[in-house]
Amino acid sequence: MSDRNTPHEHGHGHGHGHGRLRTLLVRATHSHDSADRTDTALESSSQGMRVLGVSFAVLMVTAAAQAVIVALSGSVALLGDTLHNVADALTAVPLAIAFSLGRRAATRRFTYGYGRAEDLAGIVIVVVIALSAALAGYEAVRRLLAPENVQALGWVAVAGVVGFLGNEWVARYRIRVGRQIGSAALVADGLHARTDGFTSLAVLLSAGGAALGWRLADPVVGLLITAAICFVLRDAAREIYHRLMDAVDPALIEQAERIVGTVEGVRRVGSIRLRWVGHALRAEVDIVVGHELSLVRAHAVAVETEHRLIHELPRLRAATVHTDPDGPRGVDHHAVLSGHRGLAGGRVSLSTASRRRRSGRRS
Template sequence: MSDRHPHDHRPHGHPHDHRPHGSPGPRHRLAHRLAHLLTPHSHETAEKLDPALESSARGMRALWVSLAVLGATALAQAAVVAVSGSVALLGDTVHNAADALTAVPLGIAFVLGRRAATRRFTYGYGRAEDLAGLVIVLTIAASAAFAGWAAVGRLLEPRPVAQVPAVALAALLGFAGNEWVARYRIRVGREIGSAALVADGLHARTDGFTSLAVLLGAGGSALGWHLADPIVGLAITAAIVLVLRDAAREVFRRVLDAVDPALVDRAERAVRAVPGVRGVGELRLRWIGHRLRAELAVVVDGEATLRQAHAIAVEAEHALLHAVPRLTAALVHADPAPAPGEADPHLPLAHHAVA
């Protein structure tokens, strides 16, 4: 016996709103009215935004704001490159432009994530975010390679930096723009559970460090030490590699369905507290985009009726939805408590077990 319907809690008569952030404010209601005009919708949700749709909308907003800020930063730096001829600043400008363009794969992933599940993609398209995260990791790796290549090239052929004050100002602008975008992306990504958006924020932070390298290199060049720029560039390349390691670890864990063990413990505690649950068997959590799904088995009284066992399963699922952040659905299977002399009811499945 299992509870197989995704949530939406209306089939069980639960009037609860499980959104962790409470009722939508005036701005959210305005966004809902606009979405009501521009997208397919259902009147069953009345005045409330679906949490998954709202989180995707926040992700999209974060991407477009980031694209605008970094695009403006890159354009301003390009103007300084044109008058100064700074190769280091040119590299930083290209780096910032590339970072702005990482909004494209994430934007595509968020749009795909809103599509309904199909007979072929029965879990929907949320995993597109994980693919976008891989693209971003590759972009960070390419950025590190480019920064290292530029630093080595300047080390082999040192040259003075012209228009040092303008280059220094552009470098500060690049750092400020990237750090603001990094904080914004990381904050929103963690709030909506998007590893890809967090990785993109870490990427923006590496770009800010690259801008600081340009600033320090220009300062050293102004003092007559032409090797300052390439040496600092190599140090920043090492920093980018460290950030790449952290971002890659987070994204690859998500691709391999890793979850925080504390979430598993929290889910088990919530289910064990449900009346009628005698034990918790196998429990699995997995991310699909920035939303969680759960599968678990609960042990109930072997003499319980089918309706009673189903009611316990529903309450277990209900408890999970309250206890685990960003959980949108759970599949709960009820196992009868073993009786003396009774054969294992799962024995017919034994020969399918993986050795």
């Protein structure tokens, strides 16, 4: 018996008020969990906005300090690093827009809400990192062909250290909170800040080399830093690509399987799918229950399955639970769908899968 209910409410005592049942699928939503999920979503977005505001301020202060030294030294390399830090601070703009959009309620057109705006912001950030790498490489080659002397090397070195420290602090802050709230875009932006820190170190190292009389120190170090930026670009692009392709950590699937497998009434765990919508997870779960269970009892098992998943799987906001009956022997409850299941991302009906497992045990 496979059924899904329209959203309903229940308290922690697990008394279930059942609304009108539709088709043969079970869908359960808890009123108290919905409130918790909304609060969590708003808190995550608030954390993201807080990170963006603080990091923007830190980077602008860093750039301002470097600008003063640019005026004193006339260092073109430091000027480039200063402008780079300003650009990095401005990447907070698309992310702030994304976090603001993510707070908007779902509509009949955008039924999952606006959380994926973060992924679009992530694409913008990856493009900015790529442009940074291209600019750094161009400047390094230009200086290699036409070396330039740098004045006030001591102050330039200090500015390089200030730039590195400011960017590294921002990078750690963004990456830590981004991973905490599950925002790939914020993590990518943190990696971008780290590339700017490398650029600042290039200024420091080039100043040291110039102080030793090596005029090519600036462009050679710049080329090495460009290569380092390309590695960071690869990591950021891979992070966003995985998010756009709905990739999740396989460990999360294994954790979800363990959680579902411990729910009373679940005989077997079928397919489990997870996807990110912004910095929140959504799940689709197939479970096998006894075919002798009543519709109400099968529904209760599905409700408890979602309840456990929401409370025990990090950053999960909602789960759609589908129940399949275990038996009677020889009955295929999904026969009418047999010609369509192959199109659904490789999903195999549980009744078919269970028959395969039983035939494998007999052989």
